[in-house]
Amino acid sequence: MYKKEHLENGIPVLMEPIKNVRSVAVGVWVKVGSRYETQEENGISHFLEHMFFKGTKKRTTKDIAVDIDSIGGDLNAFTSRENTAFYIKVLDEHLDRGVDLLSDIFVNSVFPEDEIEKEKKIIREEIKMVEDTPDDYIHDLFSTTVWGQEGLGQPILGLRETVASFTREHVVGHIRRYYGTKDIVIACAGNFSPETLIALLNRRFGGLRQGSMPKRGAVPAFRRDVKVYSKDMSEAHICIGVPGVSQASEERYAFFVLNTILGAGVSSRLFQEIREKRGLAYSVYSFTSSFSDTGLWGIYAGVSRKKIREVADLIVVEMLNLSGSLTDVELERAKNHLKGNLILGLESTNSRMNNLARQEIYFGAYISPDEIIKSINMVSMKQIKELSARLIRKDLFAVTALGPLQKNVLDGVLE
Numbered sequence: 398m399y400k401k402e403h404l405e406n407g408i409p410v411l412m413e414p415i416k417n418v419r420s421v422a423v424g425v426w427v428k429v430g431s432r433y434e435t436q437e438e439n440g441i442s443h444f445l446e447h448m449f450f451k452g453t454k455k456r457t458t459k460d461i462a463v464d465i466d467s468i469g470g471d472l473n474a475f476t477s478r479e480n481t482a483f484y485i486k487v488l489d490e491h492l493d494r495g496v497d498l499l500s501d502i503f504v505n506s507v508f509p510e511d512e513i514e515k516e517k518k519i520i521r522e523e524i525k526m527v528e529d530t531p532d533d534y535i536h537d538l539f540s541t542t543v544w545g546q547e548g549l550g551q552p553i554l555g556l557r558e559t560v561a562s563f564t565r566e567h568v569v570g571h572i573r574r575y576y577g578t579k580d581i582v583i584a585c586a587g588n589f590s591p592e593t594l595i596a597l598l599n600r601r602f603g604g605l606r607q608g609s610m611p612k613r614g615a616v617p618a619f620r621r622d623v624k625v626y627s628k629d630m631s632e633a634h635i636c637i638g639v640p641g642v643s644q645a646s647e648e649r650y651a652f653f654v655l656n657t658i659l660g661a662g663v664s665s666r667l668f669q670e671i672r673e674k675r676g677l678a679y680s681v682y683s684f685t686s687s688f689s690d691t692g693l694w695g696i697y698a699g700v701s702r703k704k705i706r707e708v709a710d711l712i713v714v715e716m717l718n719l720s721g722s723l724t725d726v727e728l729e730r731a732k733n734h735l736k737g738n739l740i741l742g743l744e745s746t747n748s749r750m751n752n753l754a755r756q757e758i759y760f761g762a763y764i765s766p767d768e769i770i771k772s773i774n775m776v777s778m779k780q781i782k783e784l785s786a787r788l789i790r791k792d793l794f795a796v797t798a799l800g801p802l803q804k805n806v807l808d809g810v811l812e
Contacts, residue, residue, distance in 0.1 A: 402595055408581050408602060412591050414591060419588060420587050421585065423585045423750065424754055426481070427575060427576055429575040429580060431551045436547060439559045440555015440560050441568070448516060449502045451516065452506065454505045464494070468491040471487075472485045489589060500601030521560060535634040538626055542795050542796075543693060620795060628801070634698070635700065635712075635798045636697050640793060645689070645759050648784055660696055666719075671712075675711075706806060720789065728778055732774060735773050739766060
């Protein structure tokens with residue numbers, strides 16, 4: 398049963414007690430990510446996420462590791478373009494110790510200078526690792542093609558030169574700007590007592606200052622462009638996309654259904670046409686990236702460099718033909734696929750905790766699985782045809798390719 402309460406300092410706490418499990422997941426979400434960084438400080442949100450694990454007033458880095466292992470739990474964090482999250486998952490009997498550890502790194506971290514220098518090296522290696530993983534790296538390059546060099550177009554990890562410039566002053570300044578009670582949401586799912594949890598959280602997080610939410614700025618324009626990045630590797634990688642819808646758009650369920658039909662499963666059009674029928678790619682799929690005020694609908698494929706133009710043309714044709722060839726069978730199958738993924742995805746306490754936090758951040762409300770299923774069921778053929786026709790226009794396409802390619806390999810692909 399979903400519950401929402403506020404701590405004494407105003408932080409909203411979203412709770413979903415589940416009696417028939419033994420785990421509890423607690424997450425602290427901060428409404429800031431790479432989107433809100435200046436170009437000079439690109440990567441600071443992710444850098445700070447790492448630094449929270451480098452020692453507190455009462456725990457060393459090793460103490461943090463030993464304490465979480467001693468209770469058989471999972472303590473971790475992640476950064477996205479709009480949020481940074483810190484979470485812990487423990488057995489229900491260790492909730493007190495888990496919250497103590499999570500709050501200690503969040504409230505009492507000391508950010509030692511020597512650890513800052515060490516972490517710079519680690520994150521530089523992480524950036525190199527992404528650059529050497531082309532099926533990941535292509536998505537960063539595609540974001541820059543679509544959104545430009547600022548805001549949503551910036552890489553979450555930052556650039557080597559920006560990371561190298563970070564000082565303790567940058568870290569503390571970022572916390573001062575964004576880590577206040579107005580910026581934070583806490584979510585919890587699993588086997589716990591809401592009263593006990595609220596009491597624990599008031600004790601551990603009660604001293605946080607008020608703060609202010611990050612300034613989002615204007616809605617970024619989607620840029621139509623074709624970019625080719627030449628790099629010596631065995632396979633070529635390509636992303637093609639058009640504008641999507643925002644997180645809270647009333648059309649989001651129709652959007653998810655469309656994406657499923659196009660390329661979000663083994664029965665999808667792209668998978669069947671490009672992989673199964675023609676054998677042109679091992680990996681091909683469509684994806685959605687939705688943000689607070691805008692979105693992206695894209696397709697990824699990894700192919701032979703000799704076949705990249707053929708695959709690009711096939712993807713564009715499949716997208717342009719989508720609205721005029723949708724069938725009732727595809728619509729029903731896509732709905733069932735989405736509903737199954739939703740229910741299976743909510744079987745872990747971690748997933749439920751993440752779901753609570755995201756809904757609070759983007760909707761300011763809780764939407765139950767039953768309500769989501771009802772909304773999926775209500776998606777009509779008329780809706781998806783109209784949405785597809787509006788989103789997929791040749792004058793809106795953006796393309797990015799990476800691999801052993803000539804710069805002109807995609808010339809004319811959007812003509």
